[in-house]
Amino acid sequence: VAEAEALAALAQAAGVSLFTAWHSREAAGVTPARQWLANQEIRAVRIDWKEDVRVWHPGQRWISSPGGFGVFDPGINALSILTDIIPDRVRVLSAELHQPADWRSPIAAHIAMETASGVPIAAEFDFRQSGPQSWDIRVEAAGGELLLSHGGDRLAIDGVPQSVGARGEYTALYRRFGQLVRDRATHVDLRPLQLVADCFLCASTQPADAFAY
Amino acid sequence: VAEAEALAALAQAAGVSLFTAWHSREAAGVTPARQWLANQEIRAVRIDWKEDVRVWHPGQRWISSPGGFGVFDPGINALSILTDIIPDRVRVLSAELHQPADWRSPIAAHIAMETASGVPIAAEFDFRQSGPQSWDIRVEAAGGELLLSHGGDRLAIDGVPQSVGARGEYTALYRRFGQLVRDRATHVDLRPLQLVADCFLCASTQPADAFAY
Numbered sequence: 041v042a043e044a045e046a047l048a049a050l051a052q053a054a055g056v057s058l059f060t061a062w063h064s065r066e067a068a069g070v071t072p073a074r075q076w077l078a079n080q081e082i083r084a085v086r087i088d089w090k091e092d093v094r095v096w097h098p099g100q101r102w103i104s105s106p107g108g109f110g111v112f113d114p115g116i117n118a119l120s121i122l123t124d125i126i127p128d129r130v131r132v133l134s135a136e137l138h139q140p141a142d143w144r145s146p147i148a149a150h151i152a153m154e155t156a157s158g159v160p161i162a163a164e165f166d167f168r169q170s171g172p173q174s175w176d177i178r179v180e181a182a183g184g185e186l187l188l189s190h191g192g193d194r195l196a197i198d199g200v201p202q203s204v205g206a207r208g209e210y211t212a213l214y215r216r217f218g219q220l221v222r223d224r225a226t227h228v229d230l231r232p233l234q235l236v237a238d239c240f241l242c243a244s245t246q247p248a249d250a251f252a253y
Numbered sequence: 254v255a256e257a258e259a260l261a262a263l264a265q266a267a268g269v270s271l272f273t274a275w276h277s278r279e280a281a282g283v284t285p286a287r288q289w290l291a292n293q294e295i296r297a298v299r300i301d302w303k304e305d306v307r308v309w310h311p312g313q314r315w316i317s318s319p320g321g322f323g324v325f326d327p328g329i330n331a332l333s334i335l336t337d338i339i340p341d342r343v344r345v346l347s348a349e350l351h352q353p354a355d356w357r358s359p360i361a362a363h364i365a366m367e368t369a370s371g372v373p374i375a376a377e378f379d380f381r382q383s384g385p386q387s388w389d390i391r392v393e394a395a396g397g398e399l400l401l402s403h404g405g406d407r408l409a410i411d412g413v414p415q416s417v418g419a420r421g422e423y424t425a426l427y428r429r430f431g432q433l434v435r436d437r438a439t440h441v442d443l444r445p446l447q448l449v450a451d452c453f454l455c456a457s458t459q460p461a462d463a464f465a466y
Binding site: 134 | 254255256258259262263319320342343344345347357369444447448449450451453454455456457458
């Protein structure tokens with residue numbers, strides 16, 4: 041995080057653009073979700089981000105190495121959406137990490153967070169999900185329950201699918217970056233990475249069964 | 254870290270003072286060290302922060318618990334001095350942590366850091382130091398070698414002790430806080446905590462022998 045902050049200072053000094061790109065924020069449902077939540081009284085948030093590391097990262101040793109983040113590699117995508125759609129600041133209360141005997145990073149995490157105004161946020165990350173994959177964020181609000189699913193691509197309110205259009209995350213990402221470069225502007229948002237660092241800082245790490253991938 | 258950032262935002266919104274106090278920065282040698290280094294070409298930094306947990310924290314279970322920081326509880330004091338006396342930004346390159354079988358936090362750490370301009374910084378933290386205790390920061394600069402020892406209380410340049418006066422850390426700390434309150438001003442500097450979080454984020458954790466205290 042300190043390295044990213046140093047980069048931001050360098051970019052500013054050099055007058056060049058810096059973009060801390062979070063691809064999942066470009067998923068089609070994220071902006072409509074943020075807009076719907078902007079005027080809602082939010083009561084609770086639940087994140088389930090569970091995928092099969094054997095499908096998505098077969099043999100990629102870096103992900104189970106120190107500094108590889110383990111399940112936070114996908115999990116940070118959920119945190120990037122969370123911090124984009126919830127207007128309030130988020131802090132970590134506790135993080136229980138599960139580390140297989142043959143891994144040097146966590147394969148699963150149970151995280152308790154809270155907004156500055158006290159809204160509870162629970163997140164479950166797991167790399168051992170076989171079958172259907174879960175990339176879901178549920179927000180209970182006074183006006184109904186919002187569900188962002190499929191990694192942010194689909195949005196439903198009280199179970200009713202909302203029309204969000206379709207767009208590619210990376211197409212939108214590069215379009216945004218191009219605009220920043222043309223404007224010589226900078227967009228730096230380190231909150232998702234900060235939450236990951238805070239999870240590791242206060243982590244209670246438990247052993248888990250060895251897990252080859 | 255995100256929680257501290259949220260506190261800073263709350264303090265600003267409420268118009269009250271917030272002071273992220275770092276007691277070791279108030280040690281007598283720290284300000285003279287910063288002043289001497291301000292115009293120096295710095296070449297390397299070496300930190301040795303080694304103390305006996307059995308002397309300073311006997312039976313304090315929180316320190317070996319998750320989120321208790323382990324040896325980073327004293328080590329953050331060294332990082333608070335480092336970030337105060339080195340003008341350049343500091344980032345973590347790697348952190349090897351040693352965790353006893355009966356601890357949930359590290360008892361020792363070997364940390365490689367670097368300033369934005371590439372100056373290497375090595376830090377050794379250890380809670381298993383019996384006999385003389387080490388709270389030393391050495392800075393190799395073009396104009397000589399600076400040594401801050403005794404936790405910042407003593408300063409020497411090329412082996413020659415410098416007169417730094419004597420003052421109590423907490424007396425200076427509360428005086429500073431009082432002034433901030435009277436001025437309704439805020440002093441927030443999270444860099445020491447950020448470096449600790451970054452160490453945990455990229456940590457390579459090794460097992461160590463059980464260590465009762």
